Amino acid sequence: MSARRVTAALAALLACTAAPALAQTVAITGGKVVIGDGTDPIEGGTVLVQNGKVVAAGRDVAIPAGVPTVDAKGKWVTPGLVVAVTDIGLYDVEAVDDSNDSGADKSPFSASLDISHAINPDAQHIKVSRAGGVTRAAIAPIGTDRIFGGQGAVIDLGDDPDPVVASRAFQYVELGETGAARAGGSRVAAWAELHNALLEARELSLAPAGARRDDVLLNRRDAQALVPVVTGRQPLYVHVERAADIRMVLGLRKEFPLIKLTIVGTTEGWMVAGELAKAGVAVLATPLNDLPGSFEKLGATQSNVGRMKAAGVKVALGAFFDQPRYAPQYAGNLVSLTKVPGASGLTWNQAFAAISSAPAEVMGMGDRFGSLRPGRAGDVVIWDGDPLEVTSGVSKVYIDGVEQSLKNHQTQLRDRYLNPGEGALPKAYNW
Amino acid sequence: MRGLRRTLMGAAACALVLGGTGPGLAKDKKKDESAAVKAARDFNKDPYPSSYRPYPSQSTLITGATVFDGAGGKIERGAVLIRDGKIAAVAENAAALDVPADAVRIDGTGKFITPGIIDAHSHLGDYPSPGVEAHSDGNEATAPTTPQVWAEHSVWPQDPGFSRAMANGGVTSLLVLPGSANLMGGRGVVLKNVPARTMQGMKFPGAPYSLKMACGENPKRVYGSKGREPSTRMGNLAVNRATWIQAQEYRFKRDAGTLDSRDLAMETLAGVLDGEILVQNHCYRADEMAIVLDMGKEFGYKISTFHHAVEAYKIGDLLAAAGTCSAVWADWWGFKMEAYDAIPENATILQKAGACVVIHSDDENGIQRLNQEAAKAQGDARRIGVDVPDAEVIRWLTLNPAKAIGIDKLTGSLEAGKAGDVVLWNGNPLSVYSRPEKVWVDGALLFDTADRKRRAVSDFELGQPGEGDVK
Numbered sequence: 001m002s003a004r005r006v007t008a009a010l011a012a013l014l015a016c017t018a019a020p021a022l023a024q025t026v027a028i029t030g031g032k033v034v035i036g037d038g039t040d041p042i043e044g045g046t047v048l049v050q051n052g053k054v055v056a057a058g059r060d061v062a063i064p065a066g067v068p069t070v071d072a073k074g075k076w077v078t079p080g081l082v083v084a085v086t087d088i089g090l091y092d093v094e095a096v097d098d099s100n101d102s103g104a105d106k107s108p109f110s111a112s113l114d115i116s117h118a119i120n121p122d123a124q125h126i127k128v129s130r131a132g133g134v135t136r137a138a139i140a141p142i143g144t145d146r147i148f149g150g151q152g153a154v155i156d157l158g159d160d161p162d163p164v165v166a167s168r169a170f171q172y173v174e175l176g177e178t179g180a181a182r183a184g185g186s187r188v189a190a191w192a193e194l195h196n197a198l199l200e201a202r203e204l205s206l207a208p209a210g211a212r213r214d215d216v217l218l219n220r221r222d223a224q225a226l227v228p229v230v231t232g233r234q235p236l237y238v239h240v241e242r243a244a245d246i247r248m249v250l251g252l253r254k255e256f257p258l259i260k261l262t263i264v265g266t267t268e269g270w271m272v273a274g275e276l277a278k279a280g281v282a283v284l285a286t287p288l289n290d291l292p293g294s295f296e297k298l299g300a301t302q303s304n305v306g307r308m309k310a311a312g313v314k315v316a317l318g319a320f321f322d323q324p325r326y327a328p329q330y331a332g333n334l335v336s337l338t339k340v341p342g343a344s345g346l347t348w349n350q351a352f353a354a355i356s357s358a359p360a361e362v363m364g365m366g367d368r369f370g371s372l373r374p375g376r377a378g379d380v381v382i383w384d385g386d387p388l389e390v391t392s393g394v395s396k397v398y399i400d401g402v403e404q405s406l407k408n409h410q411t412q413l414r415d416r417y418l419n420p421g422e423g424a425l426p427k428a429y430n431w
Numbered sequence: 432m433r434g435l436r437r438t439l440m441g442a443a444a445c446a447l448v449l450g451g452t453g454p455g456l457a458k459d460k461k462k463d464e465s466a467a468v469k470a471a472r473d474f475n476k477d478p479y480p481s482s483y484r485p486y487p488s489q490s491t492l493i494t495g496a497t498v499f500d501g502a503g504g505k506i507e508r509g510a511v512l513i514r515d516g517k518i519a520a521v522a523e524n525a526a527a528l529d530v531p532a533d534a535v536r537i538d539g540t541g542k543f544i545t546p547g548i549i550d551a552h553s554h555l556g557d558y559p560s561p562g563v564e565a566h567s568d569g570n571e572a573t574a575p576t577t578p579q580v581w582a583e584h585s586v587w588p589q590d591p592g593f594s595r596a597m598a599n600g601g602v603t604s605l606l607v608l609p610g611s612a613n614l615m616g617g618r619g620v621v622l623k624n625v626p627a628r629t630m631q632g633m634k635f636p637g638a639p640y641s642l643k644m645a646c647g648e649n650p651k652r653v654y655g656s657k658g659r660e661p662s663t664r665m666g667n668l669a670v671n672r673a674t675w676i677q678a679q680e681y682r683f684k685r686d687a688g689t690l691d692s693r694d695l696a697m698e699t700l701a702g703v704l705d706g707e708i709l710v711q712n713h714c715y716r717a718d719e720m721a722i723v724l725d726m727g728k729e730f731g732y733k734i735s736t737f738h739h740a741v742e743a744y745k746i747g748d749l750l751a752a753a754g755t756c757s758a759v760w761a762d763w764w765g766f767k768m769e770a771y772d773a774i775p776e777n778a779t780i781l782q783k784a785g786a787c788v789v790i791h792s793d794d795e796n797g798i799q800r801l802n803q804e805a806a807k808a809q810g811d812a813r814r815i816g817v818d819v820p821d822a823e824v825i826r827w828l829t830l831n832p833a834k835a836i837g838i839d840k841l842t843g844s845l846e847a848g849k850a851g852d853v854v855l856w857n858g859n860p861l862s863v864y865s866r867p868e869k870v871w872v873d874g875a876l877l878f879d880t881a882d883r884k885r886r887a888v889s890d891f892e893l894g895q896p897g898e899g900d901v902k
Binding site: 243291298 | 807
């Protein structure tokens with residue numbers, strides 16, 4: 001390398017480190033572009049991201065001078081995947097208690113617990129999910145021995161120290177069988193606990209100086225945390241599966257009309273799809289439940305999501321507490337149902353939207369991320385094939401326009417053990 | 432009436448036990464001993480025999496489909512003939528086949544055929560749906576070694592999971608294993624995935640038994656928390672070795688004719704040492720698998736398959752040399768400490784090392800998508816420059832698991848004479864967009880998307896929401 005070239009390279013390097021805004025600008029060209037809002041993919045499209053935001057995506061996008069380009073010919077380009085709700089970042093190893101912040105049985109607090117304090121952006125689960133194309137997630141709050149899990153957070157999965165996009169983004173409640181067990185052994189008790197808590201929060205919201213009755217059950221901190229719920233400023237996510245439980249939850253709004261409900265799980269949602277649609281209540285549906293795994297899931301069928309969608313329910317995929325990187329496989333399975341006689345599934349466009357723009361919209365953040373429409377965050381994934389196909393994988397990930405490291409514990413192990421047997425030195429020196 | 436009968440039977444059982452030690456029978460003692468020796472040696476090895484008989488079938492010819500034969504072969508637009516419940520022929524051209532005049536002819540153009548999918552690791556029936564406490568029948572977690580228990584005695588044939596495994600996963604055979612709480616969890620049983628009133632009606636005729644073993648975290652956690660051995664990995668090994676020493680002694684006495692009573696636990700372990708019962712060993716970590724391989728050598732048994740085996744890729748060479756299969760997930764990872772080093776390329780690296788790869792489920796949902804799990808592993812292989820052809824990947828779900836559980840002479844590939852266990856897929860099974868369209872077990876059509884009534888509905892589901900629904 002000539003001296004002049006070295007100087008030029010150094011200058012370029014300095015420019016990169018000195019001006020992070022530049023790194024948030026990129027044009028990805030020639031790929032099959034999926035906007036993520038349910039519209040058809042666009043062959044040979046361009047995605048232009050400037051200063052961390054999508055400026056344009058589609059055909060005939062003019063690329064301003066100086067914008068670095070990435071060739072995605074033969075590849076697919078999509079918004080980053082959005083998974084709501086999940087629990088990554090709350091543990092390193094789920095079964096290793098010391099590393100796990102996803103439960104707090106002995107805490108005196110419940111509704112006021114704020115999950116954003118526990119999220120670890122360096123957790124391998126975040127890195128592995130990012131390498132699978134997941135860029136945003138709604139993190140479910142920790143469960144306690146009460147029905148209130150606490151306040152959830154919206155995060156990005158960026159390789160940086162600042163994961164929280166919105167803390168206290170929603171309140172999470174367990175009803176159904178789990179809620180019944182926590183509340184004292186029956187649905188009746190769970191309902192009493194929920195109803196009482198909402199009443200106490202409403203009383204607190206109406207009390208001029210924050211004065212309270214002397215027979216309240218909730219501590220002040222928890223009651224205060226529920227004020228935004230009863231006043232409709234913070235969404236209430238309720239986990240229920242059984243049709244009858246879903247109806248009960250919908251009925252909650254008669255007494256508390258301001259509550260903004262989202263139903264989570266919803267295995268028997270197809271049985272009350274008309275009511276859900278009429279109520280305009282959004283659903284984060286566990287995608288493929290088809291077994292009566294419990295008595296509250298007797299009506300389980302993989303056609304659940306397709307039937308709800310057909311009935312006009314606002315539905316996104318979510319609430320699968322295995323790995324968020326499985327989202328495309330779940331979505332792809334719903335597409336496969338469209339070829340099965342008698343089954344209901346989603347079209348490809350609907351299925352992709354169900355793991356990108358739809359969950360973002362359910363979270364109330366559809367204008368911020370989840371699609372490649374102008375103004376959304378520059379969360380872009382380049383795939384080596386159809387993103388919903390199980391044989392496809394991720395080539396590049398951008399979050400807020402910044403290209404992300406896809407390296408993690410798994411990739412390093414893979415590289416070390418690609419060729420078995422020890423070399424001149426033990427494997428431990430191969431890193 | 433029922434209560435009375437139970438009382439009488441109880442009294443009879445007591446009499447038998449007391450009779451053996453009663454003073455009045457002293458003069459028959461010698462005769463009794465020889466009867467005991469005989470019983471311990473010549474016991475009925477099949478006391479709960481299969482009552483499964485293939486369901487009525489019609490000769491069936493499928494033409495025009497892409498055929499993956501399960502043994503690594505592929506025929507574009509091939510023909511498969513099922514006759515008398517067996518694979519009669521697989522050919523490039525149907526014209527060459529001797530097709531009975533009354534055969535059902537199916538145009539498989541654009542579709543795919545594989546052998547019935549086989550899951551080498553299932554708990555269907557033992558941990559059935561709904562997963563309520565009363566249904567928890569998979570772990571006899573009351574002692575660290577329980578080789579005397581048999582998974583088949585827990586199988587609930589009405590588990591709705593069986594029908595889902597067929598409808599969505601094309602599964603026609605499965606090994607139901609005890610859980611992994613114990614070092615030696617008991618015997619596993621191979622089932623045909625057919626609806627039946629009894630376990631015996633599902634039992635795979637001619638399949639060997641398996642012994643489920645487990646190393647690592649589970650046994651030491653379960654028993655350590657009860658304040659008893661084993662509480663460590665070294666404790667795991669010590670208890671295993673002590674038990675194998677007992678089994679060796681038992682077997683020696685048995686062969687010498689000096690046993691004086693039967694011992695259910697030892698009969699299972701002796702069966703392993705005799706080579707009649709296969710060892711299915713739950714094991715995650717590479718270092719532990721290497722120790723277990725040596726333990727097998729120490730006591731003279733072979734490990735048929737390591738299950739889960741998330742670190743098998745670290746010792747692909749050792750596993751290939753041992754001829755031991757690894758039954759793995761595609762990409763389960765990180766849920767427990769011993770799963771922390773799982774990688775999606777596990778199957779690929781094993782395949783490259785020449786070791787036997789099996790994709791297994793251990794899960795009532797995963798068993799519905801074994802084809803997709805295999806496809807994921809194939810995609811991950813491609814990204815590191817390893818091309819595993821489709822037909823070879825299909826072997827991970829068919830002939831390899833058949834071998835791992837000892838039924839490879841009977842099913843697992845589309846070889847003439849083998850069982851007519853066949854799946855017709857509506858697209859390439861290594862795609863998320865494909866599903867089984869028809870499934871045959873021993874030539875009988877037991878699932879058909881075109882016929883609502885060819886959909887099994889378990890007793891449990893009758894009269895419930897969604898009875899007979901698509902699942």
